Amino acid sequence: MNRVIGTFWLTVGCVLSLLLLPAEIQGQVTTEQQDSLDYQRLLNAANEPHNWLTYNGSYMSQRYSLLDQINVDNINDLELKWVLQNQVFGAWQSNPLIVDGIMYVTERPNTVMAVDVATGRVFWKYEHSNDARARVCCGANNRGVAVLGDKVFMGTLDAHLIALDRINGQLLWRAEVGDVSRAYSVTMAPLAIKDKILVGVGGGEFGIRGYVTAYEAETGKVAWKTYTIPGPGEPGHDTWQGDDWKVGGAPVWITGSFDAEQNLTFWGVGNPGPDWNNAQRPGDNLYSDSVIALDVDSGELKWHFQFTPNDPYDFDAVQVPVLADIEWRGTPTRAMLWANRNGYFYVLDRTTGECLLGKPFVPVNWSNGLDENCRPMITPQPEGQPTYPGNQGGTNWYPPSFSPRTGLFYFSAWEDYATIYRSEEAEYEPGRAFLGGGYTVLAPSPGAPTIGIGRTSPINNWTNEVGHASLKALDPNTGEAVWEFEQFDVSDSGMLTTASDLLFTGGREGYFHVLDATSGELLYYKNLGGQIVMAPVTFMLDDVQYVTIISGNSLFTFALRNSN
Amino acid sequence: MQQLPRKVSGKNPAKFLLLMAALLVSLKGMAQELGDHQYTSAAIQRGLRIYSRECALCHGPTGDLVSGIDLARGQFRNAASDDDLRSAIIEGRAQGQMPAFALQEEELNGVIAYIRAGFDPEGVAVRIGDAEQGQVLFNGKGECASCHRINGQGPRLAPDLSAIGIQRTPAVLQLNLLNPAAAILPINRPLRVVTRDEEIIIGRRLNEDTYTVQLIDSDERLRSLQKSELLSYEISDQPSKSATTLDANEVADLVAYLLTLKGEA
Numbered sequence: 001m002n003r004v005i006g007t008f009w010l011t012v013g014c015v016l017s018l019l020l021l022p023a024e025i026q027g028q029v030t031t032e033q034q035d036s037l038d039y040q041r042l043l044n045a046a047n048e049p050h051n052w053l054t055y056n057g058s059y060m061s062q063r064y065s066l067l068d069q070i071n072v073d074n075i076n077d078l079e080l081k082w083v084l085q086n087q088v089f090g091a092w093q094s095n096p097l098i099v100d101g102i103m104y105v106t107e108r109p110n111t112v113m114a115v116d117v118a119t120g121r122v123f124w125k126y127e128h129s130n131d132a133r134a135r136v137c138c139g140a141n142n143r144g145v146a147v148l149g150d151k152v153f154m155g156t157l158d159a160h161l162i163a164l165d166r167i168n169g170q171l172l173w174r175a176e177v178g179d180v181s182r183a184y185s186v187t188m189a190p191l192a193i194k195d196k197i198l199v200g201v202g203g204g205e206f207g208i209r210g211y212v213t214a215y216e217a218e219t220g221k222v223a224w225k226t227y228t229i230p231g232p233g234e235p236g237h238d239t240w241q242g243d244d245w246k247v248g249g250a251p252v253w254i255t256g257s258f259d260a261e262q263n264l265t266f267w268g269v270g271n272p273g274p275d276w277n278n279a280q281r282p283g284d285n286l287y288s289d290s291v292i293a294l295d296v297d298s299g300e301l302k303w304h305f306q307f308t309p310n311d312p313y314d315f316d317a318v319q320v321p322v323l324a325d326i327e328w329r330g331t332p333t334r335a336m337l338w339a340n341r342n343g344y345f346y347v348l349d350r351t352t353g354e355c356l357l358g359k360p361f362v363p364v365n366w367s368n369g370l371d372e373n374c375r376p377m378i379t380p381q382p383e384g385q386p387t388y389p390g391n392q393g394g395t396n397w398y399p400p401s402f403s404p405r406t407g408l409f410y411f412s413a414w415e416d417y418a419t420i421y422r423s424e425e426a427e428y429e430p431g432r433a434f435l436g437g438g439y440t441v442l443a444p445s446p447g448a449p450t451i452g453i454g455r456t457s458p459i460n461n462w463t464n465e466v467g468h469a470s471l472k473a474l475d476p477n478t479g480e481a482v483w484e485f486e487q488f489d490v491s492d493s494g495m496l497t498t499a500s501d502l503l504f505t506g507g508r509e510g511y512f513h514v515l516d517a518t519s520g521e522l523l524y525y526k527n528l529g530g531q532i533v534m535a536p537v538t539f540m541l542d543d544v545q546y547v548t549i550i551s552g553n554s555l556f557t558f559a560l561r562n563s564n
Numbered sequence: 565m566q567q568l569p570r571k572v573s574g575k576n577p578a579k580f581l582l583l584m585a586a587l588l589v590s591l592k593g594m595a596q597e598l599g600d601h602q603y604t605s606a607a608i609q610r611g612l613r614i615y616s617r618e619c620a621l622c623h624g625p626t627g628d629l630v631s632g633i634d635l636a637r638g639q640f641r642n643a644a645s646d647d648d649l650r651s652a653i654i655e656g657r658a659q660g661q662m663p664a665f666a667l668q669e670e671e672l673n674g675v676i677a678y679i680r681a682g683f684d685p686e687g688v689a690v691r692i693g694d695a696e697q698g699q700v701l702f703n704g705k706g707e708c709a710s711c712h713r714i715n716g717q718g719p720r721l722a723p724d725l726s727a728i729g730i731q732r733t734p735a736v737l738q739l740n741l742l743n744p745a746a747a748i749l750p751i752n753r754p755l756r757v758v759t760r761d762e763e764i765i766i767g768r769r770l771n772e773d774t775y776t777v778q779l780i781d782s783d784e785r786l787r788s789l790q791k792s793e794l795l796s797y798e799i800s801d802q803p804s805k806s807a808t809t810l811d812a813n814e815v816a817d818l819v820a821y822l823l824t825l826k827g828e829a
Contacts, residue, residue: 443750444750445736445746445747445748445749445750446733446735446736446739446746446747447732447733447736448749448750449749449751458771459751459770459771460751460771460772460773461749461750461751461771462750462751463750463751463772464772465750466750486774487773487774488772488773488774489773489774507774509773509774511773511774511775525775
């Protein structure tokens with residue numbers, strides 16, 4: 001951090017805010033604003049759309065913005081304003097936060113940058129050095145930070161939570177979230193609620209026992225810790241046999257949601273372990289592949305709903321719990337909308353966890369439907385035969401969007417994608433992979449290239465015959481798609497909707513797509529050249545609406561031509 | 565969005581399942597069905613027993629104990645064809661360091677089958693013939709050279725085969741000759757495109773995304789087309805070649821030749 005530059009910008013910010021800008025849209029951070037980034041602002045984040053204050057834009061996690069400057073009529077005036085180049089290779093899954101003119105974005109493995117949103121120039125950069133023992137299954141990913149008060153918070157691959165000074169990037173505290181020698185890790189963006197920072201652990205492929213932990217934001221002390229696998233004497237423990245629960249996985253690697261009126265925070269829980277040998281862990285294996293509702297003050301479990309009991313497919317339920325207050329089939333409902341990796345779309349009553357609707361959104365052959373409680377009726381495929389959807393799921397962790405204006409739920413689905421599973425006995429060794437088998441992706445000819453985790457080639461030589469994306473706009477009342485937008489490759493891109501009924505998204509091919517959220521009509525696309533593996537975000541500065549999207553190793557920020 | 569006018573075969577899961585089932589049959593069951601081209605499952609199983617009894621002491625259980633040799637991966641000091649292996653076993657090699665083995669013909673075939681199956685008792689063992697004969701067939705009777713290019717010679721429309729010996733396994737090379745529709749890589753499928761000004765383009769796909777396709781056309785020009793600008797866009801699930809009419813020995817020779825192509829022009 002360069003202290004001189006920091007002071008200079010603070011001064012500029014004060015002057016600008018006094019002379020030029022409306023009170024609610026600030027160019028740079030003042031000390032007052034820094035102190036005022038309190039819980040009330042996070043609670044009302046959706047109502048200050050010039051910022052993007054939490055991972056999913058609000059505690060409801062709708063990724064819906066009230067901004068409407070960019071609209072159907074002027075979308076072709078969109079132009080590139082600036083680019084920030086990443087300094088490291090690999091999938092850039094980070095979700096930027098925007099706080100009063102400053103963007104906080106991470107790059108892998110664990111670097112935080114504070115960026116000027118008008119120019120893309122960097123104020124400060126903090127690099128965390130990970131313990132060499134850090135292990136993750138699927139890349140040195142980090143999906144972003146949380147902000148609260150004068151601090152910014154990041155989880156690390158070596159299973160720590162760190163707090164930095166939001167103005168100068170200095171380390172304030174560092175807390176151990178999990179045992180790195182047993183392959184605990186943090187890849188998700190933490191979530192700030194009230195005076196606490198909530199974070200979960202990854203490691204579902206390494207025989208961890210998952211949990212969500214809440215830390216005091218001020219000190220880094222643990223406020224509560226709730227395991228995602230119940231211990232002896234706790235309800236649900238009998239869904240495991242012997243000592244299986246100790247190494248049963250159930251990680252939490254995607255940021256949850258919060259319903260302030262109920263004081264409940266909701267988290268998606270990942271796969272049981274070993275991943276592919278469910279005969280080795282008989283029982284439902286609670287709370288793997290479930291959503292759990294926790295009291296935010298105590299961490300006490302209030303309800304759960306399990307999507308895939310005794311899962312042999314690695315169908316993590318680590319999707320974003322999208323909360324929506326809707327008229328569901330004529331009844332005002334506090335709903336939770338969930339397109340699951342297992343291929344089913346669910347509507348839950350988020351006050352009780354009751355399942356109101358469950359319907360497949362892609363062809364599913366591992367089950368032939370859900371019973372009246374939405375428990376799957378399983379139809380395991382014979383050995384050597386393909387299972388639909390495949391290992392990476394009908395959808396996965398990338399964030400969906402719900403637009404209160406259209407009433408539709410938007411997400412990336414994978415079509416025509418299947419996997420052949422193989423299971424074997426796995427022996428647990430601390431810190432080592434604990435998989436219980438493996439899988440191959442179904443391809444149209446022997447030895448043909450297939451889809452991997454992420455895209456590393458500019459040539460799609462696996463083609464849509466191995467799998468391709470379909471962006472779906474579902475009506476929560478029916479679970480049916482109102483419209484779909486197909487892509488040639490699969491997509492790990494999240495969604496953003498706005499009050500001008502635009503839908504912004506991307507895909508592995510590197511296209512930035514803008515569609516009409518009501519009709520699905522394609523309005524604009526641009527080849528940005530690298531895989532888009534996170535959702536775009538939008539914000540406003542000096543009366544200009546910006547959209548930021550990360551493609552490949554670059555972060556692109558767009559706005560309208562002559563918009564200022 | 566209006567979906568683009570195109571016909572794509574093999575898109576629905578049911579069709580994939582059938583294709584996959586066909587492949588599993590063609591690969592796993594081929595040992596019985598294609599006895600002329602491949603060693604039988606019984607021969608491979610027999611080979612496992614003979615190998616364990618006679619060979620494993622020196623070559624090791626996975627076939628890689630002797631320096632410079634990895635039997636399961638098809639790496640030998642001098643041998644290339646099955647007949648070369650046969651001679652080595654019967655005559656011995658390396659000044660007696662490898663003794664001569666007096667095996668029955670059936671036992672001998674079994675050991676070679678087991679080696680060619682990559683030490684997988686459930687695997688597929690492809691017969692490998694004479695590479696020189698294979699080269700003659702490639703350029704003549706097999707009619708391969710009329711479409712494929714090797715080391716700078718031949719047309720470019722079909723995939724270049726200069727390094728095919730390290731890109732594809734013997735089993736897949738053989739499948740490509742016997743049943744090309746089951747072996748073609750999806751990216752290589754032939755295209756037929758009609759542009760808005762009614763130009764008909766025949767070519768081989770090189771790359772494709774949601775909005776565009778890149779191809780090499782029949783005049784060997786690299787073309788990049790916007791799909792929305794096309795009147796029609798068809799992808800054939802049939803390769804441009806049909807199954808070979810070469811006999812089993814000739815196929816074994818041709819596979820042997822293809823395996824020598826390692827991109828070392």
